[in-house]
Every structure is written in C-alpha cells, then in structure tokens.
Amino acid sequence: MTAYARLTARFARIATIGEASSVLGWDASAMMPPGGGAARGDQLAVLAGLAHGLLTAPEAADDLAQAHAGDDAWDTANLGLMRHAHIRATAVPADLVEAQARANSACEKVWREARRTSDFAAVSPYLVEVVSLVRQSADAMAPALGLSPYDALMDGYQRGIGAADVAPVFSRYETFLRDALPRAEERQARQSPPLALPGVFPADRQEGLCRHLSARAGLEFDHARLDRSTHPFCGGTPTDVRITTRYDEADPAQALMGVLHETGHALYERGLPEGYARQPVGEAAGMAAHESQSLIVEMQSCRSDPFLAWLGPELHGAFGGAPEPYAPANLSRLWRRIERGFIRVDADEMTYPAHVILRFRLEQALVAGDLQVADLPGAWRDGMMALLGVTPPDDARGCLQDIHWYDGGFGYFPSYTLGAMAAAQLMAAARRDVADLDAGLGRGDLGPLVGWLRRHVHSQGSRLGFNDLLRAATGKPLDPADFEAHLTARYLTD
Amino acid sequence: MTAYARLTARFARIATIGEASSVLGWDASAMMPPGGGAARGDQLAVLAGLAHGLLTAPEAADDLAQAHAGDDAWDTANLGLMRHAHIRATAVPADLVEAQARANSACEKVWREARRTSDFAAVSPYLVEVVSLVRQSADAMAPALGLSPYDALMDGYQRGIGAADVAPVFSRYETFLRDALPRAEERQARQSPPLALPGVFPADRQEGLCRHLSARAGLEFDHARLDRSTHPFCGGTPTDVRITTRYDEADPAQALMGVLHETGHALYERGLPEGYARQPVGEAAGMAAHESQSLIVEMQSCRSDPFLAWLGPELHGAFGGAPEPYAPANLSRLWRRIERGFIRVDADEMTYPAHVILRFRLEQALVAGDLQVADLPGAWRDGMMALLGVTPPDDARGCLQDIHWYDGGFGYFPSYTLGAMAAAQLMAAARRDVADLDAGLGRGDLGPLVGWLRRHVHSQGSRLGFNDLLRAATGKPLDPADFEAHLTARYLTD
Numbered sequence: 001m002t003a004y005a006r007l008t009a010r011f012a013r014i015a016t017i018g019e020a021s022s023v024l025g026w027d028a029s030a031m032m033p034p035g036g037g038a039a040r041g042d043q044l045a046v047l048a049g050l051a052h053g054l055l056t057a058p059e060a061a062d063d064l065a066q067a068h069a070g071d072d073a074w075d076t077a078n079l080g081l082m083r084h085a086h087i088r089a090t091a092v093p094a095d096l097v098e099a100q101a102r103a104n105s106a107c108e109k110v111w112r113e114a115r116r117t118s119d120f121a122a123v124s125p126y127l128v129e130v131v132s133l134v135r136q137s138a139d140a141m142a143p144a145l146g147l148s149p150y151d152a153l154m155d156g157y158q159r160g161i162g163a164a165d166v167a168p169v170f171s172r173y174e175t176f177l178r179d180a181l182p183r184a185e186e187r188q189a190r191q192s193p194p195l196a197l198p199g200v201f202p203a204d205r206q207e208g209l210c211r212h213l214s215a216r217a218g219l220e221f222d223h224a225r226l227d228r229s230t231h232p233f234c235g236g237t238p239t240d241v242r243i244t245t246r247y248d249e250a251d252p253a254q255a256l257m258g259v260l261h262e263t264g265h266a267l268y269e270r271g272l273p274e275g276y277a278r279q280p281v282g283e284a285a286g287m288a289a290h291e292s293q294s295l296i297v298e299m300q301s302c303r304s305d306p307f308l309a310w311l312g313p314e315l316h317g318a319f320g321g322a323p324e325p326y327a328p329a330n331l332s333r334l335w336r337r338i339e340r341g342f343i344r345v346d347a348d349e350m351t352y353p354a355h356v357i358l359r360f361r362l363e364q365a366l367v368a369g370d371l372q373v374a375d376l377p378g379a380w381r382d383g384m385m386a387l388l389g390v391t392p393p394d395d396a397r398g399c400l401q402d403i404h405w406y407d408g409g410f411g412y413f414p415s416y417t418l419g420a421m422a423a424a425q426l427m428a429a430a431r432r433d434v435a436d437l438d439a440g441l442g443r444g445d446l447g448p449l450v451g452w453l454r455r456h457v458h459s460q461g462s463r464l465g466f467n468d469l470l471r472a473a474t475g476k477p478l479d480p481a482d483f484e485a486h487l488t489a490r491y492l493t494d
Numbered sequence: 495m496t497a498y499a500r501l502t503a504r505f506a507r508i509a510t511i512g513e514a515s516s517v518l519g520w521d522a523s524a525m526m527p528p529g530g531g532a533a534r535g536d537q538l539a540v541l542a543g544l545a546h547g548l549l550t551a552p553e554a555a556d557d558l559a560q561a562h563a564g565d566d567a568w569d570t571a572n573l574g575l576m577r578h579a580h581i582r583a584t585a586v587p588a589d590l591v592e593a594q595a596r597a598n599s600a601c602e603k604v605w606r607e608a609r610r611t612s613d614f615a616a617v618s619p620y621l622v623e624v625v626s627l628v629r630q631s632a633d634a635m636a637p638a639l640g641l642s643p644y645d646a647l648m649d650g651y652q653r654g655i656g657a658a659d660v661a662p663v664f665s666r667y668e669t670f671l672r673d674a675l676p677r678a679e680e681r682q683a684r685q686s687p688p689l690a691l692p693g694v695f696p697a698d699r700q701e702g703l704c705r706h707l708s709a710r711a712g713l714e715f716d717h718a719r720l721d722r723s724t725h726p727f728c729g730g731t732p733t734d735v736r737i738t739t740r741y742d743e744a745d746p747a748q749a750l751m752g753v754l755h756e757t758g759h760a761l762y763e764r765g766l767p768e769g770y771a772r773q774p775v776g777e778a779a780g781m782a783a784h785e786s787q788s789l790i791v792e793m794q795s796c797r798s799d800p801f802l803a804w805l806g807p808e809l810h811g812a813f814g815g816a817p818e819p820y821a822p823a824n825l826s827r828l829w830r831r832i833e834r835g836f837i838r839v840d841a842d843e844m845t846y847p848a849h850v851i852l853r854f855r856l857e858q859a860l861v862a863g864d865l866q867v868a869d870l871p872g873a874w875r876d877g878m879m880a881l882l883g884v885t886p887p888d889d890a891r892g893c894l895q896d897i898h899w900y901d902g903g904f905g906y907f908p909s910y911t912l913g914a915m916a917a918a919q920l921m922a923a924a925r926r927d928v929a930d931l932d933a934g935l936g937r938g939d940l941g942p943l944v945g946w947l948r949r950h951v952h953s954q955g956s957r958l959g960f961n962d963l964l965r966a967a968t969g970k971p972l973d974p975a976d977f978e979a980h981l982t983a984r985y986l987t988d
Contacts, residue, residue, distance in 0.1 A: 013540055020514060020537045023521060031525070035717035036734025039513060046510045050544055223529030240530025 003067035004075070007082055008279060010054055010063070015278035017051040019237040026235040026242040030227040045101070052097075055089045074281055077463045081280035084145075088156065091144035092137050100133045104408035111406035118396035120377050127406060128373045131366050134410050138367055150367045153411030158286035158418065160465035163364060166414045169421070169480050170357045174387065176484050177354060181388075184338045184350060184491040194334035195325040196251075197315075203228075203247035209318050210245065210259040217263050217297060218450045219243075224266055232258045234265035234294075238277060241266040252319070253335055257298055264297030265290055267450055271458025282461045285469055287412060291419025292426060293457065299349050299420070300427040300486070301449060306442035308332050314444065338491060340388045342397040349420060350487050351388060358383040359402070359413040367410055422470060424483035426457065429474035497561035498569070501576055502773060504548055504557070509772035511545040513731040520729040520736040524721040539595070546591075549583045568775055571957045575774035578639075582650065585638035586631050594627045598902035605900035612890035614871050621900060622867045625860050628904050632861055644861045647905030652780035652912065654959035657858060660908045663915070663974050664851045668881065670978050671848060675882075678832045678844060678985040688828035689819040690745075691809075697722075697741035703812050704739065704753040711757050711791060712944045713737075718760055726752045728759035728788075732771060735760040746809070747829055751792055758791030759784055761944055765952025776955045779963050781906065785913025786920060787951065793843050793914070794921040794980070795943060800936035802826050808938065832985060834882045836891040843914060844981050848881040853896070853907040861904055916964060918977035920951065923968035 021044055028040050054060070064083050069075035107126035114123035138149035145152050151162035211226050219241070229244035236242035243262035245255045268284055276282030284290050301307055309328040316326035324330065338348050344355035362379055365371035371379055380399040381391050392398035404412055430452045431437050440448040456473035467477035515538055522534050548554070558577050563569035601620035608617035632643035639646050645656035705720050713735070723738035730736035737756035739749045762778055770776030778784050795801055803822040810820035818824065832842050838849035856873055859865035865873055874893040875885050886892035898906055924946045925931050934942040950967035961971035 016533075016536050016540045017544075019533060020518060020541060023518060023537075024514060027517060027521065031719065033716050033719055033734055035714070036731065039510075039731050039733045042510050043514045043517075046507055047514060050511075220529070222527050225525065225527055237530065237533050239533045240527060 003063040004069055004079060007060070007063050007067055007079070010057075010060060011082055011085075011280060012278040014051045014054050015283075017047050017054075019278075021047045021051075022235050022237060023240070023242070026233075026244075029229040029231070029233065029235075030242070030244050041105075052089060055086060060086060061090075074276060074461075074463055078276065078279050078281035081462060084159070085280060087144050088141060091141045093140065096133065096136055096140065100130075100137060100408055103129045103133050104406075108403065108407045111400070111403065115396050115400040118394040118400065120395040120400060123400070123406065124373055127376075130406065130408050131373055131410075134408060135367055135369065138410075150364050150411065153367065154414065155411075157412045158288040158415050158466055159462075160467065161286075161288065161414070161418065163360075165467075165478070166360065166418070169478065170353070170360060170414075170417070172480055173353050173417075173484075174357060176480075176487075177350070177387075180484075180487060180492060181338070181340070181350060184487075187492060187494065188333075188338055191333055194330050194337070196334070197253075197319070197321075197325045199319065199321050201247075201249050201252040201319060203249055205318065206247045206249075206252050206255050209252075209315075210255055213256065214243070214259055214263040214266075216444060217260065217267070217302075217446045219263050219266050219270070223270060226259065232262055234262045234269070236269075238269045238272050238274075241269050252315070256315075257302065257335065260302045261294045261298035264294035267297070267453070268293040268458050271454045273459050273461045276461055281463055285457075285460065285462045285464065286466055287415035288418035288422060288466055289457070289469060291415055292422035293419075293453065295349075295420050295423035296427055296449070296453065297446065300423050301441055301446055303332075303336055304438070304441055305332060306438050307444065308335070310442055310444040336490065340390050342384070342390065342392040343401055345401075350491055353417040353420065354387040356413050356417040358387055359404075362399075363405065363410050363413065366405075418466070418478065421478060421480050421483040422466075424486040425470060425474050425476075425479060426453070427486070428482045429456075497557040498563055498573060501554070501557050501561055501573070504551075504554060505576060505579075505774060506772040508545045508548050509777075511541050511548075513772075515541045515545075516729050516731060517734070517736070520721075520727075520738075523723040523725070523727065523729075524736070524738050535599075546583060549580060554580060555584075568770060568955075568957055572770065572773050572775035575956060578653070579774060581638050582635060585635045587634065590627065590630055590634065594624075594631060594902055597623045597627050598900075602897065602901045605894070605897065609890050609894040612888040612894065614889040614894060617894070617900065618867055621870075624900065624902050625867055625904075628902060629861055629863065632904075644858050644905065647861065648908065649905075651906045652782040652909050652960055653956075654961065655780075655782065655908070655912065657854075659961075659972070660854065660912070663972065664847070664854060664908075664911070666974055667847050667911075667978075668851060670974075670981075671844070671881075674978075674981060674986060675832070675834070675844060678981075681986065681988065682827075682832055685827055688824050688831070690828070691747075691813070691819045692815050693813065694743050695741075695746040695813055697743055699812065700741050700743075700746050700749050703746075703809070704749055707750065708737070708753055708757045708760075710938060711754060711761070711796075711940045713757050713760050713764070717764060720753065726756055728756045728763070730763075732763045732766050732768075735763050746813070750809075751796065751829065754796045755788045755792035758788035761791070761947070762787040762952050765948045767953050767955045770955055775957055779951075779954065779956045779958065780960055781909040782912035782916060782960055783951070783963060785909055786916035787913075787947065789843075789914050789917035790921055790943070790947065791940065794917050795935055795940055797826075797830055798932070798935055799826060800932050801938065802829070804936055804938040830984065834884045836878070836884065836886040837895055844985055845882060847911040847914065850907050850911040852877040852881055853898075856893075857899065857904050857907065860899075912960070912972065915972060915974050915977040916960075918980040919964060919968050919970075919973055920947070921980070922976045923950075 024040065024043060032040060064086055067079055069079040107123065107130045110123045110126050114120065134153070135149065138152050141152035142149045145155060147155055147162065154162055207226070211221065214226060215221055223239055224241040224243065227242065227244050228246060230246060232245045234241065234243045243259065243266050245258045245262065247255045268290060272284065273282050305328065308331045312326040312328050312331050316323055336348065338350050340351060341347055344352065347355055358380070362371060362376065362383065366373070376399050377395050385391050430449055434448045434452050437448050440446065457469065460469055464472060471477050518534065518537060526534060558580055561573055563573040601617065601624045604617045604620050608614065628647070629643065632646050635646035636643045639649060641649060641656065648656055701720070705715065708720060709715055717733055718735040718737065721736065721738050722740060724740060726739045728735065728737045737753065737760050739752045739756065741749045762784060766778065767776050799822065802825045806820040806822050806825050810817055830842065832844050834845060835841055838846065841849055852874070856865060856870065856877065860867070870893050871889050879885050924943055928942045928946050931942050934940065951963065954963060958966060965971050
C-alpha cells in the first residue's frame with residue numbers, strides 16, 4: 001500500500017466521522033428534544049477529537065512527507081488539500097483549540113441573552129476573550145500557511161482568497177452602491193407599492209409547496225429531507241442532504257425563497273464527484289463557492305422575472321384568494337424590494353454587501369488589534385452611517401445581531417458577498433452557454449441551469465481554487481462587473 | 495490519575511461514541527431517505543471500529559490489569575463490567591469480527607427476499623455461513639469467559655444467565671402451557687366474541703393520543719421523541735430517548751400498546767443512575783431486564799382490567815362512534831385474545847413463550863452442531879406442532895419469520911420470555927409494596943408503579959446481575975410462578 005493510498009483511507013475515515021457529526025448536528029437543530037443538548041455537545045466533541053486525532057497523527061505526517069499522487073490532476077490536488085488540512089490542524093496547539101472551544105461556547109451563551117436585551121456590556125468581556133484566542137490561533141496558523149493572520153482565518157472558509165483579493169472588490173462595490181442605491185430607491189418610489197399576499201398560509205401547505213418546488217429544481221428526495229428549524233440551513237451528507245426552513249403563516253416568501261436557497265446548497269452537495277467522495281478534493285470548493293450555488297438558485301433564478309411569472313399562478317393555485325397579489329409584476333416588487341435596513345439576514349441583494357463590507361473591515365481591525373472590542377458598537381454605528389446612511393437604534397440591531405463573532409467565527413462574512421458576485425458571474429456565463437436558460441425559468445424549469453452547474457461547478461469538487469473554478473467556468477476570475485450588471489438590469493432599468 | 499480513573503474516561507468516550515451510533519441508528523430507521531443507507535452503514539462501521547479500538551487498546555489492558563476500584567460497590571461492579579467487556583471484545587479475532595459483519599449483512603439482505611417468497615433454500619447457504627462464524631465466535635469467547643459457547647452468546651445480551659438457568663424454567667412453562675392453554679381457549683370460547691373498534695383511526699390522531707399516554711406514563715418529552723418506523727423500537731440515549739411506532743388506521747391497538755411498550759423501555763433508560771452515566775455500571779442490566787420494563791408497562795399495567803377501564807372512555811372520547819366496543823370488558827377480550835398463531839411478534843402473552851422456547855432449543859442445537867441448517871424448516875414445523883399444536887403453512891410463517899438468526903443474532907430470544915416472567919415477578923412485588931398500585935392504574939396513573947421501578951430497577955443500572963436485581967427487588971431470583979399466577983388470574987379465572 002502506498003503512502004498516498006494510506007492517506008486516502010485515512011481521510012475517508014475522517015470524512016466519514018464528519019458525516020456522522022453532520023447528521024448529528026442536523027438532528028440537534030431539527031429533531032432533538034432540548035434535554036439532549038448536553039449529551040449531544042459531548043458526542044460532537046468526542047467525534048471532533050477522534051477526527052482531529054486521525055488528521056494530526058504522526059503516521060499522517062509521515063505519509064504526507066513521502067506520498068506521491070502520480071500524474072493525475074485530481075490526485076495531485078487531493079494530496080495538496082490533505083497537506084493543507086494537516087498544516088491547519090497541527091498549527092494550533094491542542095490547549096489553544098480547547099480554550100477556544102470553551103470560550104466560544106461560553107460567549108455564545110451569554111450573547112443569546114445579551115442580544116435579547118441589547119446589552120453589549122454583558123457580553124463584551126467574553127468577546128474580548130474570544131478575540132484574544134482567535135488572534136493567537138490566527139498567529140499560529142499564519143506562518144505555517146504563509147498567510148497573514150486574517151487571511152489564515154479566511155482560508156478556513158474559502159481557501160485561496162485573502163483580504164488583498166477582497167478589499168478592492170468591496171471598495172469598488174461601495175462606489176457602485178453610492179450611485180446605484182439612491183437611483184434604485186427613486187425608481188422604486190415611482191412604482192406603486194406592492195400588494196401583500198393576503199390571508200393565512202398554513203405551514204403544512206407551505207411545506208408541501210416547498211418540497212414540490214425543491215424537487216422541481218432538481219433535488220431528489222430519496223437522497224434528501226426537508227424539515228423545520230429555527231435557523232434554516234443545509235446539512236447532512238452528499239447522498240443524504242438535509243435542508244431546513246421555518247414557516248411564517250402570515251407570509252410564505254421566507255420559506256419559499258429560503259427553501260430554494262437551501263436547495264441550491266443541496267444540489268451542490270448532491271452533484272459533487274462521486275469518484276472522490278470522502279476525499280478533500282471531492283468536497284465543495286469552499287463557503288463562497290457554496291453561497292454562489294444557493295444564490296444562483298434563489299436570487300439569480302427564482303427571483304427572476306421569468307420564474308416569478310411562472311411561480312405566481314402556481315402560488316395562487318395553491319393558496320387561492322384574490323389573483324392580483326400573485327401577478328408577476330407585483331411579486332417582483334414585493335420580493336425584490338430595496339431597503340436600507342439594519343439587519344443583514346433581512347437585507348435585499350443590493351444592500352446586503354454593505355452589511356458584509358462593514359463586518360469585513362471591522363473583523364480585520366479586531367484581528368489586527370487596531371480595533372478594541374469596547375469600541376465595536378461605535379465603529380459599527382459609524383460604519384452603517386458611512387455605508388448605508390442609517391444608524392441602528394440599539395446594539396441588538398447593530399453589532400449584536402450575528403452569532404458569528406460571538407461563536408469565534410472570524411473570516412467568514414466575505415463569503416456571502418463573494419458568493420453573490422460569483423453567482424451573477426456564473427449566471428451570465430450559463431446564459432451565454434445555454435440557449436434556453438430563461439425560457440426554462442419561464443416554465444419553472446431549472447434543469448438547463450442545474451445541468452450547466454453540475455458540469456462546471458458541482459462535479460469539480462475542490463479540484464480548483466475559487467478563482468480557478470470561476471476562470472474555468474466563465475473565462476475569468478472573480479469579476480464584480482457581472483453582479484453590478486445584474487443589479488443594474490434588475491433594479492435600475494425600466 | 496489512577497488506572498481506574500483513566501478507565502472511566504476511556505469508557506465514557508466509548509459510551510459517547512455509542513450514543514452517537516444510537517442516534518444515527520434511530521435516524522436510519524425513522525428519518526433517513528433511502529439513498530443515505532450506504533453511507534450510513536459506513537458511518538456506523540467507522541464508529542464501531544473506533545469504539546472497538548478504544549476498548550481493545552493495549553493501554554486499556556494495562557489499566558485493567560492494575561486498576562483498583564476501592565471499596566465502593568458501584569465502582570467495584572463498574573470495574574468488573576469493564577473487564578468483562580474487554581474480555582468479550584478481545585476474545586474474538588478482528589478478522590473473524592469482520593467476516594461476521596460481512597456474512598451477517600449478506601445473509602440479512604438475501605433473507606428479506608427469501609422471507610417475501612418463502613424460499614428457505616435461497617437463504618440457506620448464507621445462513622450456513624452465518625452459523626459457522628457464530629460457532630467460531632462462540633468458541634473463541636467461551637474459554638475467555640469460562641462459559642459454554644451458547645452461554646457466551648447469551649452473555650452478550652443478558653449477562654449472568656445461561657442455558658442451565660433457562661432450560662428448566664422453559665420446561666416448566668411448557669408443562670404449564672399444556673394444561674393452561676386449552677383451558678384458556680375453552681373459557682374464551684364461552685365468552686361472546688369481542689366487538690372490533692369501529693371506524694377509521696387517523697394516524698395523526700393516534701399519534702397525539704400515543705404521545706399523551708406516554709407522557710402520562712411518565713416519559714418527559716423534553717428528553718424524548720415519538721416518531722414512526724416500520725419496526726417499532728426504543729433508541730437514542732438516556733437524556734434523549736427516541737421511541738417509534740407504526741400506525742394502522744384500521745386498528746389503533748398496535749400503536750397504542752406498542753408505544754406503551756416502548757415507553758417502558760424509555761422510562762428504564764431515563765431512570766438509569768446519572769452519577770454513572772456512560773459507565774458500564776450505569777447502563778441497563780441487560781436485554782431481559784429491559785424487556786421486563788417494557789412488559790411491566792404494556793402487559794402487566796396497560797392491558798390490566800383497571801387500566802382498560804380507564805382507557806376505554808379516553809379512547810371513545812378521542813375517536814367517537816358507538817360506545818360499546820370501548821367498554822372495558824370488550825377491550826379486555828379484544829386486546830387479550832389467546833391464539834395459537836404462527837407469528838411470534840403477533841402472539842399473545844400466553845403463547846409467546848412457546849415461540850421463544852422453540853427458538854431457544856433450535857438455536858442451541860445449531861450452535862452445538864446438533865442441528866444442520868438444512869434441517870431447520872422441518873425441526874421448526876415439528877417444534878411448533880409439539881409446543882402449540884399447529885404447523886405453519888410455509889417457511890415465511892415458520893423459520894424465516896424473524897430477522898435475528900439471519901443477522902447473526904443467536905442467544906437473544908430467551909430474553910423476551912425471561913423479561914415477561916421478570917415483569918410479572920416485579921409487578922407482584924410492587925403490588926405488595928405499593929398500596930395504591932391498582933387504584934392508580936384505574937385512574938390511568940402509572941406513577942406509583944414507575945416510582946417503585948425507579949427505585950428498585952432503573953436506578954440500579956448494571957450494579958447487579960439479572961437474578962440479583964430480582965432478588966433485591968422481589969426477595970427471590972427469577973421465579974416463573976408469578977408469571978403463571980398472572981396468566982392464571984387473567985386467562986383462567988372468571
């Protein structure tokens with residue numbers, strides 16, 4: 001058995017443990033009674049420890065030192081990703097990993113209450129500790145990876161993209177937004193206000209419709225489930241994907257669009273290369289790549305004019321009542337409304353990047369030590385004013401709104417906007433390659449798009465980095481011009 | 495850190511992996527889409543391998559050799575159980591364990607089709623291989639445990655009970671049955687035939703009622719779930735118990751009594767000693783002990799006259815229709831009907847032991863090499879005729895009906911009847927100790943009984959063996975007289 005063969009067996013075991021953890025994580029959010037929480041935490045910690053032990057074992061280091069993948073590009077990429085994972089796992093001392101797990105867990109608990117009462121002071125000392133440990137961890141990884149500390153954190157979510165790639169893209173968007181947002185608002189103000197969808201939308205009926213739409217978009221439910229959870233997500237494993245949503249009986253938009261969003265994630269997992277299942281190269285290419293797949297389904301496709309023209313009558317058929325609110329023009333005004341809000345997760349696609357840009361700049365400063373935790377609320381308010389011209393009325397709607405930092409997650413936020421931009425770029429390329437793409441959307445048929453994504457994105461696994469994946473699929477690395485063109489066409493063009 | 499302290503940490507990790515496997519097993523039966531099956535098999539195999547590795551590690555052997563538990567009876571029992579588990583795990587060579595896993599899996603797959611088509615010849619060669627490997631495994635464990643090969647298999651399900659304990663108990667029951675069964679049938683024939691419960695019983699309404707009854711019996715649903723699966727079971731973990739059932743919309747009895755049965759299992763898990771959670775001594779005392787807890791709730795309590803007198807009006811209130819079928823006397827005739835059937839899982843409590851006795855004798859002979867697989871169908875028919883005076887019309891309703899042997903499970907069957915007998919014995923003792931036990935049942939209140947079981951059974955974990963547990967709770971080791979008295983009172987007394 002060659003060293004590389006031993007490594008593929010080792011990484012398959014690691015991935016299989018990860019699959020078990022993923023299903024247990026889904027269960028914790030979608031099924032588990034509250035009394036199971038403590039034991040579940042232990043179960044996940046033990047599994048994480050076992051996987052970490054397999055990844056950092058001396059035998060793994062020996063095999064990585066002598067392994068050759070041969071001439072195959074996939075195997076070569078796979079071995080590179082194995083080395084990369086090993087470096088990340090061994091760079092941070094075990095006691096620091098444990099200290100982070102404890103600090104993150106403690107901070108996250110306090111944050112839940114602090115957000116409820118909008119009491120930043122209550123959670124501030126916990127966040128100080130979390131940031132301190134994140135900085136130590138980033139400092140430990142940086143030299144091992146040959147990256148800056150912040151880029152070492154970003155690398156954990158989307159390999160191969162760093163602050164130097166993101167900063168100019170975000171600055172350019174800021175400039176775009178300064179011009180585009182007021183114009184979009186003016187145009188919107190000239191339109192008649194949208195009619196709300198009338199009536200009550202029973203959760204069970206919404207669920208049936210969501211499942212129907214998800215299946216129609218290509219998700220095979222003999223390899224997937226749709227369930228309910230407080231925070232929608234896509235989990236599970238490539239042959240057994242679990243997506244969740246929540247239902248608002250007064251408004252079906254959240255669940256419908258949420259499920260289509262998660263369906264995009266799920267289709268990515270379903271389309272990963274089976275031949276490299278449980279190998280690093282067979283995984284999704286990163287969080288920005290993943291977000292591009294959810295947004296190309298939700299934002300680019302299912303909120304498009306042709307799809308809404310198909311969806312309106314479907315919804316009216318399912319829910320009944322007056323037909324006017326289901327007219328495509330009304331749905332587009334209702335579900336593509338621009339608003340300078342305080343809350344990221346409620347933001348429209350034009351202002352969403354502003355929320356991300358703010359967080360990207362603040363978390364960079366926190367990790368660099370240029371911003372102190374005590375100064376975060378003020379910096380947040382200043383940033384919101386500069387980017388969107390609004391000031392949140394309290395910290396609950398400001399720097400307390402997202403779990404990420406309070407759970408130790410630094411370097412993730414850029415993925416949302418990189419994904420949105422990549423989605424627009426991939427959609428433009430798919431539209432060039434596939435003649436009947438929009439005609440398909442007009443029939444409620446995502447088949448042509450999903451087929452293109454299968455070939456150009458899903459089946460590529462992690463063989464290519466984010467920019468190389470885009471280059472192979474679209475002919476160029478990340479280019480925000482396509483996203484700007486998409487927004488211009490949708491929000492600035494009559 | 496002492497050797498014993500290291501061992502408790504090691505066994506806690508092993509148990510935590512077991513918890514993860516248990517939840518994944520529940521998911522596979524109750525939630526998983528079919529496409530997830532192959533990956534789930536891998537996940538469970540990897541977790542089993544990791545747990546086995548921790549149990550058989552040389553460090554475990556070293557610690558077991560030098561560990562002292564001190565004076566505490568619980569710790570002493572715990573260390574004894576650790577040694578016992580280690581001996582069992584190390585006695586069978588790894589390649590034999592793997593060969594068994596493969597053979598059992600292959601045989602079980604063929605069996606599913608063979609049972610459907612009643613084609614014993616199709617599965618026979620697979621069962622030959624399974625039996626051959628079971629015999630090798632039993633031969634390997636026997637000297638290490640100081641037991642006969644068959645007892646080494648039984649020991650895996652109910653420690654401390656062997657064929658020499660079971661055989662006389664079963665022979666005595668056979669004698670009892672020869673007299674009692676015809677008398678019970680005569681008495682039953684004299685009664686008017688029961689009225690079936692009329693109408694359709696929507697699964698959702700049955701489920702709500704099942705949940706209500708389970709909660710009323712003491713299961714806290716902030717630590718439990720009730721879901722649906724083809725084969726009802728109780729899984730999960732002590733702080734997060736998962737019970738399942740299936741619903742027949744023409745007949746609510748199966749689900750109602752099935753859920754109460756699983757509730758008995760679940761209450762046992764919930765009542766295990768928290769201070770020894772994840773330690774061998776903190777686990778349930780074995781499969782016969784477990785079955786005693788399901789049967790004391792279902793058979794002893796919920797099919798009793800006072801409980802049915804309470805349940806009848808409850809059911810009528812829930813389902814409506816004519817009141818006569820819900821009269822207690824009718825329910826008792828309907829749900830306590832004696833019948834010489836072919837199928838174990840459908841058997842009444844009087845004939846059920848005959849099904850078990852048959853299997854106990856046949857599996858002993860198979861393991862001893864005194865019975866060849868080819869002769870099993872004939873031996874089965876002969877045994878059914880001798881024990882119950884009936885001959886199954888085909889092997890599907892004969893030796894193909896149960897999964898156990900075809901999945902490598904030998905030595906388990908006696909647990910069902912040992913559990914039924916222990917349930918009667920515990921019920922008799924509880925009735926002596928608790929004044930208002932039957933009055934409670936007449937109010938649909940299992941609280942007094944469950945409180946007694948908590949003290950005398952659940953909270954004892956595995957500190958005592960099966961017979962010592964019974965001795966401490968009832969003043970005597972297993973004594974079939976209480977079960978016979980129970981059957982006599984219920985089925986032979988007007």
